[in-house]
Structure formats: C-alpha cells, structure tokens
Amino acid sequence: MSGNGARAVLDRTADRMVHATAVERLAIAVASTLLALALGAVVVAASGYDAVEFVSSLAYGAFGSKSNVAFTLRQSTMLIIAGVAVAVAFRAGVFNIGVQGQFVVGGFATSVTILFLAPYLPTGTVGGVLLIVFGTIAAILAGGAYAALPGLMKAYADANEVITTIMLNFIASGVVFYLVDSQLRPSGAAAPNTEQFPDYVELPSLVFDSSSFSVVGLGVALATVIVVAVVMSRTRFGYDLVTSGYQESAAAYSGVDPKRTVVTTMTFSGMVAGLTGAMFAIMILGYYSDPATFPRFGFDAIAVSLLAANNPLGVVPAGILFGGLDAGGQYIGFTLDVPSELVDGVVGLVVLFVATPELFRMAGRRTGLGGDRK
Amino acid sequence: MSDTQVPAVDLDGITKRFGDVVANDGVDLSLEKGSVHALVGENGAGKTTLMSVLYGLYEPDGGTISVDGEPREFDSPRDAIDAGVGMIHQHFQLVDTMTVVQNVVLGHEPAERGLVDEGSARRDIEEICATYGFDVDEHLDTRVEDLGVGVQQRVEIVKSLYRGADVLVLDEPTAVLTPQEVEGLFDVMTELTERGRSLIFITHKLDEALAVADHITVLRDGESVGTVEASETTREELARMMVGRDVLFDYPARETSPGAVTLGVDDLRVEDDRGLEQVGGVDLEVREGEVFGVAGVDGNGQAELVEALTGLRSAESGTVTFDGRDVTDASRRERIDAGIAYVPEDRQEEGLVQDYDLVRNALLGNQTVAPYVENGFVDWGAVRTHAEDIVEQYDVQPPNAEAEAGSLSGGNQQKFVVGRELEHQPDLVVASHPTRGVDIGSIEFIHERLFEMRDAGMAVLLVSSKLDEVQKLSDRIAVMYEGEFVGMVDPDEVTEEELGLLMAGRSPDSGGASAEASADAPPESVVDDGESTSDGGVES
Numbered sequence: 030m031s032g033n034g035a036r037a038v039l040d041r042t043a044d045r046m047v048h049a050t051a052v053e054r055l056a057i058a059v060a061s062t063l064l065a066l067a068l069g070a071v072v073v074a075a076s077g078y079d080a081v082e083f084v085s086s087l088a089y090g091a092f093g094s095k096s097n098v099a100f101t102l103r104q105s106t107m108l109i110i111a112g113v114a115v116a117v118a119f120r121a122g123v124f125n126i127g128v129q130g131q132f133v134v135g136g137f138a139t140s141v142t143i144l145f146l147a148p149y150l151p152t153g154t155v156g157g158v159l160l161i162v163f164g165t166i167a168a169i170l171a172g173g174a175y176a177a178l179p180g181l182m183k184a185y186a187d188a189n190e191v192i193t194t195i196m197l198n199f200i201a202s203g204v205v206f207y208l209v210d211s212q213l214r215p216s217g218a219a220a221p222n223t224e225q226f227p228d229y230v231e232l233p234s235l236v237f238d239s240s241s242f243s244v245v246g247l248g249v250a251l252a253t254v255i256v257v258a259v260v261m262s263r264t265r266f267g268y269d270l271v272t273s274g275y276q277e278s279a280a281a282y283s284g285v286d287p288k289r290t291v292v293t294t295m296t297f298s299g300m301v302a303g304l305t306g307a308m309f310a311i312m313i314l315g316y317y318s319d320p321a322t323f324p325r326f327g328f329d330a331i332a333v334s335l336l337a338a339n340n341p342l343g344v345v346p347a348g349i350l351f352g353g354l355d356a357g358g359q360y361i362g363f364t365l366d367v368p369s370e371l372v373d374g375v376v377g378l379v380v381l382f383v384a385t386p387e388l389f390r391m392a393g394r395r396t397g398l399g400g401d402r403k
Numbered sequence: 404m405s406d407t408q409v410p411a412v413d414l415d416g417i418t419k420r421f422g423d424v425v426a427n428d429g430v431d432l433s434l435e436k437g438s439v440h441a442l443v444g445e446n447g448a449g450k451t452t453l454m455s456v457l458y459g460l461y462e463p464d465g466g467t468i469s470v471d472g473e474p475r476e477f478d479s480p481r482d483a484i485d486a487g488v489g490m491i492h493q494h495f496q497l498v499d500t501m502t503v504v505q506n507v508v509l510g511h512e513p514a515e516r517g518l519v520d521e522g523s524a525r526r527d528i529e530e531i532c533a534t535y536g537f538d539v540d541e542h543l544d545t546r547v548e549d550l551g552v553g554v555q556q557r558v559e560i561v562k563s564l565y566r567g568a569d570v571l572v573l574d575e576p577t578a579v580l581t582p583q584e585v586e587g588l589f590d591v592m593t594e595l596t597e598r599g600r601s602l603i604f605i606t607h608k609l610d611e612a613l614a615v616a617d618h619i620t621v622l623r624d625g626e627s628v629g630t631v632e633a634s635e636t637t638r639e640e641l642a643r644m645m646v647g648r649d650v651l652f653d654y655p656a657r658e659t660s661p662g663a664v665t666l667g668v669d670d671l672r673v674e675d676d677r678g679l680e681q682v683g684g685v686d687l688e689v690r691e692g693e694v695f696g697v698a699g700v701d702g703n704g705q706a707e708l709v710e711a712l713t714g715l716r717s718a719e720s721g722t723v724t725f726d727g728r729d730v731t732d733a734s735r736r737e738r739i740d741a742g743i744a745y746v747p748e749d750r751q752e753e754g755l756v757q758d759y760d761l762v763r764n765a766l767l768g769n770q771t772v773a774p775y776v777e778n779g780f781v782d783w784g785a786v787r788t789h790a791e792d793i794v795e796q797y798d799v800q801p802p803n804a805e806a807e808a809g810s811l812s813g814g815n816q817q818k819f820v821v822g823r824e825l826e827h828q829p830d831l832v833v834a835s836h837p838t839r840g841v842d843i844g845s846i847e848f849i850h851e852r853l854f855e856m857r858d859a860g861m862a863v864l865l866v867s868s869k870l871d872e873v874q875k876l877s878d879r880i881a882v883m884y885e886g887e888f889v890g891m892v893d894p895d896e897v898t899e900e901e902l903g904l905l906m907a908g909r910s911p912d913s914g915g916a917s918a919e920a921s922a923d924a925p926p927e928s929v930v931d932d933g934e935s936t937s938d939g940g941v942e943s
Contacts, residue, residue, distance in 0.1 A: 265776045268766060275756050281715060282753040283768040284736035
C-alpha cells in the first residue's frame with residue numbers, strides 16, 4: 030500500500046540521517062557551499078554582473094592574501110566565541126537572543142576597566158597583560174550579570190527570554206552610547222569614542238602582522254570552545270544543563286531546579302558573550318565607541334550556532350565559514366560595483382544551503398554521498 | 404430500534420500490539436444503529452487504542468472493521484471520516500483563534516471557484532443546529548477560545564456531523580465538563596440517537612455509562628470482558644467486570660513486620676498547575692518493611708500527591724516527614740539525597756531522557772552521587788559500569804548500555820528505571836503506576852523487586868489504578884477519591900467490588916449515596932485495618 034511505502038521510505042531516510050558520520054556531514058557542507066555559490070553565480074549573472082569575477086572576488090576576499098586571511102580569522106574569532114555563547118544557551122533550551130547586548134556590555138566593561146586602571150598600573154608589557162586580564166575578567170562578569178537579568182526574569186516572573194533579551198540589546202546599546210558619549214568622550218573630540226587604550230594594551234600580532242587580528246585572540250576562541258565543550262560533556266553542571274534542554278521534565282525529576290538552571294545557563298552564556306566584547310575592545314578597536322556602529326556578531330552568532338547544531342565543537346568550522354563569507358562579502362563591497370543586497374543574498378544562499386544539513390544528508394545518501402554520482 | 408439488524412459498526416477480533424505490549428487482544432464490539440454503546444474500563448485497559456483503530460489512527464494487527472455491514476480498512480482518519488465515522492477527542496481538535504464557522508469547515512471548506520463559500524457553510528451549520536437543537540449557531544462568529552468548554556465540545560460534534568458522520572466516538576467526553584455540562588451532553592447524545600446517529604461513549608465512570616448507554620462493553624487489560632445491556636446490569640456487576648482479578652502468581656508471604664515510620668504525611672494539601680486543589684488534606688504513614696498502596700481512578704489527586712512527596716511540587720499546607728525529619732519544603736535534590744527513590748508514572752517524560760543512551764540515563768538523578776560525580780566532574784567510566792550492572796541485573800533487553808532509551812520497549816525502559824532507582828538502597832520507594840504499559844513478564848519482575856525492597860526493610864508507597872496490583876502488593880490500601888482518602892482497607896479482606904465502588908467515590912453499603920458524602924465520612928464497614936485510627940492512616 031502506498032501509505033506503507035511512504036512510511037518505509039521515511040523510516041529509512043531517518044535512519045540514514047541519524048547515521049551520517051562527521052566526515053559525510055563535512056563533505057555535504059562543502060558540497061552545499063559549492064552548490065550555493067553556483068546558484069548564486071547564476072543569480073549574479075542574471076542580474077547583469079560578471080559572475081566569475083563575483084565568485085573569484087568572494088574567494089579572494091576570504092583567503093586570497095595574508096591580510097584577507099587575517100580579516101577572515103578576525104571575524105571568525107568573534108563569531109566562534111559569540112557562537113559558543115549562543116550554543117550554551119540553546120543547548121539548555123534557553124533562547125538567548127541577547128548575545129549582542131551582552132557583548133556590548135562586556136566590551137564596555139573592558140574599556141572602562143582598562144581606561145580607569147591604566148594610571149595605577151605600570152606601563153609596558155606587565156601593565157598591558159594585567160590590564161588585558163582585568164579587562165577580560167570585567168567583561169566576563171559584566172556579560173554574565175547582564176544575561177542573568179533575563180534569566181531571573183524568565184525563572185521568577187515568567188517573562189519570555191526571547192523578548193527580554195532582544196529588548197535588553199537595545200537598552201545595552203542606548204545606555205552604553207550615552208555613557209561613552211557623555212562621560213568618556215575626551216573633551217573636544219567630535220566622535221562619540223573613548224580615549225584610545227594605552228598602546229601597550231594589545232595582543233601580540235604574531236604571524237599575520239595585522240593591527241586588528243592576533244593569533245592569541247583566535248587561541249582564546251579555541252580555548253573557550255574546549256573549555257565549554259568539556260563543561261558541557263564532563264561536568265555535572267553541563268549534564269544538568271543539557272538534560273534540561275533535551276527534556277525539562279526529566280531534568281526536574283532528576284533533581285535539577287529548572288528555575289536555577291535557567292539563571293545559571295543565561296549567566297554562563299552571557300559570560301562567554303562578555304568575553305566576545307573583551308576581544309572586540311582589545312583586539313579589534315583599541316578604544317570603545319557607539320555600539321550602534323559595531324558589527325552584529327551577536328546575531329550572526331545565532332546562525333553560526335544553529336549551523337553547528339548548537340555543538341560547541343561544531344561552532345569552529347561554522348564560525349570560520351561565516352567569517353570567510355563575511356570577509357569575502359565585504360571585499361566585494363569595496364571592490365566591485367555590485368549592490369550589497371546581492372552580496373548579502375548570495376551569502377544568505379550559502380547559509381541556507383549549509384543550514385539544511387538534513388536535506389542534504391538525505392539527498393547525499395540517496396545519490397551515493399553526492400560525489401560518487403553526479 | 405427493531406429493524407436494525409446490521410450494526411452501524413462491527414469490530415471483530417481487533418488485536419493491536421505495541422512491541423511486547425498487547426493493547427487490544429481480540430476485542431469484539433457491535434454498535435447497534437441509533438444507540439449509545441458505552442466502552443468502559445480502567446485507564447490503560449485499551450479503550451482509546453481500540454477507538455484509534457476504528458478511527459484509522461492505528462492499523463490493527465488482526466481483526467476486521469465493518470461499517471454498515473461492509474468490511475473497511477482505514478489508513479487514516481480521513482478514510483474513517485469518509486466512511487461516516489467521527490471522533491470527538493478528549494482534547495478538542497479546534498483552532499482557538501479561529502471562529503466556530505472556520506473551525507467547522509476547516510479541511511472541508513465548501514469552495515466556489517476556489518473561494519470558500521462561507522454562506523453555504525453557515526446554512527449547513529445552522530441546519531445541523533436546528534435539527535439537533537444545538538445552540539452552536541448563536542456563536543458562529545465567536546472565536547473558539549472565547550467559548551466555554553461545553554460549547555466547544557458541541558462545536559466538535561457539529562464539526563463531525565458537518566463532515567457527514569453517522570457514527571460518533573466520544574473519548575471520555577465528560578472528563579472536562581462540570582456536572583451541569585455533563586447533563587447537557589447527555590441531552591445532546593439522546594438527541595443524536597433519536598435522529599438515527601450511533602454513538603460510542605468512552606468512560607471509566609460507571610454511573611455515566613448506566614445513565615446514558617444502551618449497551619456497555621467492559622475492557623480490561625486489552626481484552627473484552629463482556630457486553631451487557633445497560634438496563635439489565637448493576638453498578639456492582641460492572642465494577643466486578645472492570646477490576647476483576649488477574650491471575651498473578653502467588654507471592655511469598657511477608658516475613659518481617661513493619662518497623663518505624665519512614666514517611667509521615669499530615670493534612671497535606673496540594674494544588675495543580677491551575678491552582679485547583681487536587682489533594683485535600685491527606686494523612687498517611689508508611690513504615691519500614693511495608694507496602695502502602697494508594698488505589699484510585701486516575702486524576703483523583705494521586706499524581707499531585709506523589710509529586711508533593713517526591714519534591715516536584717510544593718505543598719500548600721500540611722507536613723511531610725521522612726525518617727523523622729520535616730522535609731515539607733525540601734527540594735527534589737535534597738529528597739533524592741536523603742534516600743527517597745521515585746519510580747515515576749511517566750517514564751517517557753520523566754524517568755528517562757529518550758535521546759540519551761542508557762549510560763547517560765544512568766546518571767539521571769545520581770548527579771550528586773559518588774563515584775559517578777566527584778568535585779563536579781562526571782566519571783563516565785563509573786556511570787557506564789553502573790548502567791551495565793543495571794542492564795544485567797534487571798534483565799534489560801537488548802543488553803546494550805549504549806542503546807538509546809527511546810528505542811527500548813516500555814517494559815524494558817521501566818525495568819531500567821526501576822533498577823536505577825532501587826540500586827541505591829533508598830529508605831523509601833515511591834512507585835507510581837510502576838507496571839503501566841508493561842508486559843506481563845516485566846510486571847512479575849518489577850513486583851518481585853518491590854517485594855525484595857519491602858523485605859529488606861524499606862518503605863514502599865505504591866500508587867496504582869490496577870486493583871489486582873494494589874491488592875497483591877500492599878499491606879494496607881488507601882482509596883483516593885477527589886483528593887482525599889475515602890477508605891482504608893485491608894487488602895486480604897476487601898473485595899474487588901468494594902474497592903471498585905470506593906474508587907468510584909461510593910460507599911459499598913449505601914450504593915446510591917453521593918460521592919461527596921462518602922468522601923467526608925469514610926465508610927466504616929470496610930475500615931478493617933485495626934490500627935488505622937491510631938497510626939493516622941485514615942483521615943477521620
């Protein structure tokens with residue numbers, strides 16, 4: 030009967046999806062990126078632009094030169110840390126859409142800490158390291174505290190965290206702008222910027238010789254990934270958190286306090302988001318500014334995390350892919366006369382294609398892993 | 404109803420299995436045209452499964468369905484609807500934010516050149532309402548969420564009639580209604596049968612079946628116990644049929660006598676999520692080496708009582724003591740650590756994380772227990788060993804600790820949960836419906852484990868709606884009805900009829916006495932525990 034046939038097919042495909050290996054999934058991700066680029070090229074050509082130049086510029090902008098690679102890695106660093114912040118919360122079934130706000134607040138805490146402590150600490154490398162450490166700690170604390178707010182509101186006032194975190198993004202942006210503009214702007218300066226950090230407060234630009242990217246920053250991102258992955262898989266806290274995400278009633282049954290878990294999850298997620306802000310202020314800016322002008326790492330991080338199936342380890346390749354697309358897209362914007370909407374559209378196409386792994390895993394399996402056969 | 408030789412619906416030998424569990428075993432049911440046929444039985448007896456087979460939701464493993472004398476095979480509810488079979492689910496299938504008209508025509512919109520012809524739908528609905536005397540047409544443009552539950556139910560019925568249903572299956576329709584609304588529903592049912600529709604009425608309330616049905620079929624453990632004429636049966640006969648004793652093998656008599664009080668509950672009151680009082684002043688004591696059974700039809704406060712005892716729900720008032728300590732406000736975690744094990748009613752939602760393998764499930768509830776967790780870090784090796792031990796000792800099939808919990812059959816899931824909960828030498832085991840949906844072999848196994856716990860001196864609180872189970876396992880039985888203990892009985896002396904009637908909120912003696920009266924004054928005739936007044940086992 031046709032009903033049975035359809036059910037059997039569904040059974041088989043589900044089975045296949047479940048058993049796709051990591052290598053297969055990576056192969057599919059690459060295949061879908063290429064397919065999306067091919068499709069994007071068609072769209073670009075149809076719009077009357079040079080598709081070959083478009084795609085080659087995208088690739089060149091992402092990894093065509095040493096400085097372009099540095100830019101890709103810089104964006105990736107931010108997206109990886111922010112992506113981990115999102116993944117932590119999503120894994121626990123808490124939707125922290127406020128990573129952007131926590132990142133803004135974290136970076137602000139770093140900036141204030143560095144600017145206020147600098148006069149009291151020695152100059153030079155020692156002072157620089159101390160200021161970076163204190164600034165980073167301040168960012169982690171501030172990001173955690175700022176995220177704890179919506180956590181508390183969800184746990185004890187039943188306020189939907191999606192809404193509160195989005196609202197708190199605006200509040201963070203507005204308040205930080207006010208404070209930077211009215212309190213920290215050097216008198217006479219036109220732009221709403223703080224003073225520059227002392228020039229010894231910077232991460233060493235090893236390998237890439239870039240003023241806004243340091244391998245140390247990428248190292249911090251990777252270390253964050255590892256720490257979070259270990260916490261999630263090997264600690265009681267992580268088990269409670271992940272169990273709450275899978276099945277809240279089972280978590281409650283096992284003695285996990287659902288309200289407390291919401292608060293601790295948000296705090297943990299916000300701490301990582303705050304770290305993103307520290308890296309942004311120290312590694313990229315070297316001062317602080319109007320948050321409305323900042324890149325929207327906190328929002329892109331949601332897509333990064335989802336692409337990684339909210340797995341902290343998966344955030345690394347997902348973050349690099351997004352970083353590369355971002356860098357390539359920006360490069361096209363500078364060099365080609367292509368509307369930015371078209372660039373965004375093609376980038377979106379890539380994300381869409383990669384983010385439907387189920388679809389591609391199914392299709393890949395059916396055609397013998399999309400490569401054996403055409 | 405003399406010329407209705409061909410039954411409206413004829414179910415012949417319906418068998419439905421879920422894994423090892425036989426939910427329906429060769430059930431026959433013949434629905435006479437223009438009549439109400441009640442299907443009664445305990446929760447889990449297979450009523451809803453049987454009706455889901457009829458409605459095309461499940462494919463039967465055996466047996467045939469005939470509608471109007473014609474054999475039919477339903478692959479989906481759509482087929483059943485086309486054959487004139489409609490179902491009113493316990494949880495209404497209405498879209499709250501849409502109006503009554505929109506809900507009624509949903510999926511069957513009369514279309515004219517691709518546009519919904521609401522005018523014709525309106526006329527049809529008004530005609531149906533006029534025919535049956537429904538008030539639904541007064542609310543045609545009201546959104547469903549603004550209607551009372553009783554009206555929503557009538558909207559569901561109109562929806563089925565609109566789709567041309569001649570046979571309506573009502574799945575526990577009274578469960579959500581107030582007594583007044585129940586009266587209204589019965590009027591509607593009478594109206595329907597007078598106009599030639601045939602109804603199957605699922606309930607576990609005997610009075611309702613007797614009041615409104617022409618025939619009554621009793622299901623027990625997936626089998627039909629028999630079909631009787633409503634006019635020729637009695638509540639007692641139905642109670643006996645419904646709860647009749649299974650032949651379970653004989654358990655060894657207890658060797659120890661109960662010791663000190665492990666769990667003490669004093670005037671406990673608990674509310675549900677909606678703020679309605681579900682437990683209204685319960686007193687009980689469970690002693691070391693004793694099984695205390697709580698019998699009752701589901702939904703009489705047992706779930707809330709268990710949650711309050713295990714720390715999943717806070718009590719409104721009253722006290723709970725455990726090993727002499729007041730734990731009324733203790734968290735779930737504190738109670739686990741103090742030695743209260745809990746076999747939950749819902750292993751799918753609570754007892755196991757379906758997507759976890761058994762290793763990760765073995766940690767569930769043990770997050771503070773060494774050696775599995777030390778200094779906040781999980782020792783997965785130790786947890787794995789633990790999981791493998793449970794799998795081996797509790798005969799979990801397949802014997803693979805890396806199997807996902809969701810892939811196991813109900814019986815094996817339950818054995819794993821029981822194993823995990825009992826492995827830590829708790830002082831108290833709270834077991835809620837520990838054998839629901841579990842195959843016979845596993846039932847025996849789980850019962851034996853509970854006896855071992857008792858003999859090892861642990862206190863066991865057993866909540867079950869299976870009377871044979873409660874009677875077999877318990878040293879004392881409290882019957883819970885509408886949030887209170889209405890009777891305290893000795894399992895060796897009480898009869899199933901008496902238990903069944905107590906569970907229905909009635910004193911066995913007074914038969915027709917109202918439920919409220921018997922809840923306030925426990926029937927002394929069955930209080931035969933000797934020490935029930937002194938140990939606080941009965942609310943008096």
